[in-house]
Amino acid sequence: MSVDAATVRRIAHLARIAVEEGEVEHLQGELNAMLAFVEQLSEVNVEGVEPMTSVTPMAMKKRHDVVTAGDDAAAVLKNAPESADNFFLVPKVVE
Amino acid sequence: MSELTALTLATARDGLKKKDFSAVELADAHLVAIEKARALNAYVLETPERAHAMAKAADARIAAGKAGPLEGIPIAVKDLFATEGVRTTACSHILDNFVPTYESTVTSQLWRDGAVLLGKTNNDEFAMGSSNETSHFGPVTSPWRRKGSNVPLVPGGSSGGSAAAVAAHLCLGATGTDTGGSIRQPAAFTGTVGIKPTYGRCSRWGIVAFASSLDQAGPFARTVRDAAILLRSMAGPDPKDTTSADLPVPDYEAAVGQSVKGLRIGIPKEYRLDGMPAEIEKIWQQGCDWLKAAGAELVSVSLPHTKYALPAYYIVAPAECSSNLARYDGVRYGLRVPGGDIRDMYERTRASGFGAEVRRRIMIGTYVLSAGYYDAYYLRAQKVRTLIRRDFEACFKAGVHAMLTPATPSAAFGVGEKGQADPVEMYLNDVFTVTVNMAGLPGIAVPAGLDAQGLPLGLQLIGRPFDEETLFAAAHVIEQAAGHFKPKPWW
Numbered sequence: 001m002s003v004d005a006a007t008v009r010r011i012a013h014l015a016r017i018a019v020e021e022g023e024v025e026h027l028q029g030e031l032n033a034m035l036a037f038v039e040q041l042s043e044v045n046v047e048g049v050e051p052m053t054s055v056t057p058m059a060m061k062k063r064h065d066v067v068t069a070g071d072d073a074a075a076v077l078k079n080a081p082e083s084a085d086n087f088f089l090v091p092k093v094v095e
Numbered sequence: 096m097s098e099l100t101a102l103t104l105a106t107a108r109d110g111l112k113k114k115d116f117s118a119v120e121l122a123d124a125h126l127v128a129i130e131k132a133r134a135l136n137a138y139v140l141e142t143p144e145r146a147h148a149m150a151k152a153a154d155a156r157i158a159a160g161k162a163g164p165l166e167g168i169p170i171a172v173k174d175l176f177a178t179e180g181v182r183t184t185a186c187s188h189i190l191d192n193f194v195p196t197y198e199s200t201v202t203s204q205l206w207r208d209g210a211v212l213l214g215k216t217n218n219d220e221f222a223m224g225s226s227n228e229t230s231h232f233g234p235v236t237s238p239w240r241r242k243g244s245n246v247p248l249v250p251g252g253s254s255g256g257s258a259a260a261v262a263a264h265l266c267l268g269a270t271g272t273d274t275g276g277s278i279r280q281p282a283a284f285t286g287t288v289g290i291k292p293t294y295g296r297c298s299r300w301g302i303v304a305f306a307s308s309l310d311q312a313g314p315f316a317r318t319v320r321d322a323a324i325l326l327r328s329m330a331g332p333d334p335k336d337t338t339s340a341d342l343p344v345p346d347y348e349a350a351v352g353q354s355v356k357g358l359r360i361g362i363p364k365e366y367r368l369d370g371m372p373a374e375i376e377k378i379w380q381q382g383c384d385w386l387k388a389a390g391a392e393l394v395s396v397s398l399p400h401t402k403y404a405l406p407a408y409y410i411v412a413p414a415e416c417s418s419n420l421a422r423y424d425g426v427r428y429g430l431r432v433p434g435g436d437i438r439d440m441y442e443r444t445r446a447s448g449f450g451a452e453v454r455r456r457i458m459i460g461t462y463v464l465s466a467g468y469y470d471a472y473y474l475r476a477q478k479v480r481t482l483i484r485r486d487f488e489a490c491f492k493a494g495v496h497a498m499l500t501p502a503t504p505s506a507a508f509g510v511g512e513k514g515q516a517d518p519v520e521m522y523l524n525d526v527f528t529v530t531v532n533m534a535g536l537p538g539i540a541v542p543a544g545l546d547a548q549g550l551p552l553g554l555q556l557i558g559r560p561f562d563e564e565t566l567f568a569a570a571h572v573i574e575q576a577a578g579h580f581k582p583k584p585w586w
Contacts, residue, residue, distance in 0.1 A: 040406050046478035
């Protein structure tokens with residue numbers, strides 16, 4: 001499988017990465033090189049094989065449903081590019 | 096090099112205990128060495144004030160008879176570990192000014208045991224790379240050079256700064272992370288020891304996430320013993336990481352020096368690649384001979400899905416990275432580039448904040464997870480991963496205790512030499528190490544010799560799940576036979 005220019009633009013959009021028109025061709029080449037490389041997986045017989053879901057066989061650990069951290073808005077907001085009154089500020093999303 | 100920076104971690108520990116020198120003196124000697132070695136670009140942030148304060152506190156604890164196992168030992172930390180109050184960037188422009196308000200579990204355990212922070216080390220951006228060339232802070236230059244040449248070489252990656260700092264005696268040990276070989280490959284390139292423990296052995300909490308089912312932390316050091324000492328402090332269960340294993344941490348140092356008599360060491364035939372340099376082949380054979388001479392039994396084994404590990408990795412790792420790196424959106428932390436609306440702001444922020452390699456991997460990951468392609472790529476890759484693990488399990492079940500392979504397909508290469516035209520060329524560096532991450536196993540790289548150009552070559556030992564002890568014992572045998580390798584200072 002390989003990607004065309006329109007697919008590159010669509011992926012960039014899905015990934016929320018702005019791509020200039022002039023970069024599309026180059027990116028297309030790189031992505032297709034990677035896709036060509038992984039193409040060899042299609043020759044593996046995976047009939048009846050379970051996909052790996054846990055790296056080391058272990059039961060999922062569960063913690064008690066209690067508050068362990070929180071109530072520290074100042075720490076949460078400390079690295080925010082813009083904030084006010086304990087909220088993150090973003091460009092207007094609702095007209 | 097001063098006397099104090101020439102010490103191993105273990106001898107420094109003993110010297111501190113006997114009060115031959117103080118932790119402050121030890122930290123100072125390293126800070127001086129770091130300042131002189133700035134040409135290597137190994138550190139992206141030096142923390143001399145913090146080092147002084149921590150060393151002073153260590154001296155006080157030593158005086159009070161309350162020394163921890165790493166009391167007063169100066170170390171470097173890869174810039175992927177969140178350090179409270181100390182800038183942590185993953186060497187990405189998107190985290191330029193990020194100062195964590197929390198400490199990663201692994202580093203907090205190092206400080207608990209008395210270690211001293213010298214600074215944060217360079218790495219490939221978000222740990223994506225095999226040469227430390229994708230860092231926003233620029234490449235690390237290896238302390239090693241080819242005989243009679245001034246060509247700058249890469250230290251390997253992604254933990255290139257940590258490997259270079261250890262090799263150049265700019266710390267007694269360092270932390271790294273390994274997703275596809277990011278500890279073992281730079282260790283091999285710099286003549287240092289690096290271990291990626293079993294998945295789940297070290298907590299991933301507070302480490303900038305790349306591919307969560309593959310990432311593991313581990314130490315770099317100049318000797319097997321030093322690596323064992325560091326891993327004991329770094330490892331252990333953590334309620335904040337549900338994938339951390341609830342297992343007691345053995346005294347790894349006690350495994351160093353244990354006999355390998357009777358151990359069955361597997362030699363996987365699929366690791367003998369076409370066109371592999373004769374020197375790699377030779378050092379591998381040498382490793383076999385050393386282990387055999389020490390009483391181990393060598394057996395030929397087969398891991399038939401080996402060749403599919405790297406392509407499967409380049410589906411799984413980008414898929415997980417595209418998901419993990421979705422958090423960098425210019426809202427909660429890091430860089431923000433203003434845009435016309437919120438979507439425009441996201442897209443501009445991410446286009447400007449991520450480097451080319453990271454953008455490429457996010458895009459591939461986004462593609463393989465997108466509607467209509469998930470089954471063909473991601474699901475198939477995870478099935479292949481099961482087969483890779485089964486290969487190893489079958490060998491271990493048949494009585495193999497560990498396996499010996501080359502660590503890398505070549506010695507270190509020059510800055511700018513690889514991956515310019517085709518990214519896959521760079522990815523092939525991890526061909527021997529990536530299988531271990533895919534199967535969640537422990538792997539150690541240990542220096543085994545120098546090539547004709549005078550550059551270090553490493554061997555890799557792969558172990559059974561949670562059996563790092565056998566790796567330390569066997570690696571020590573190789574270390575005893577091969578000796579230690581030190582770059583000649585030119586910086």
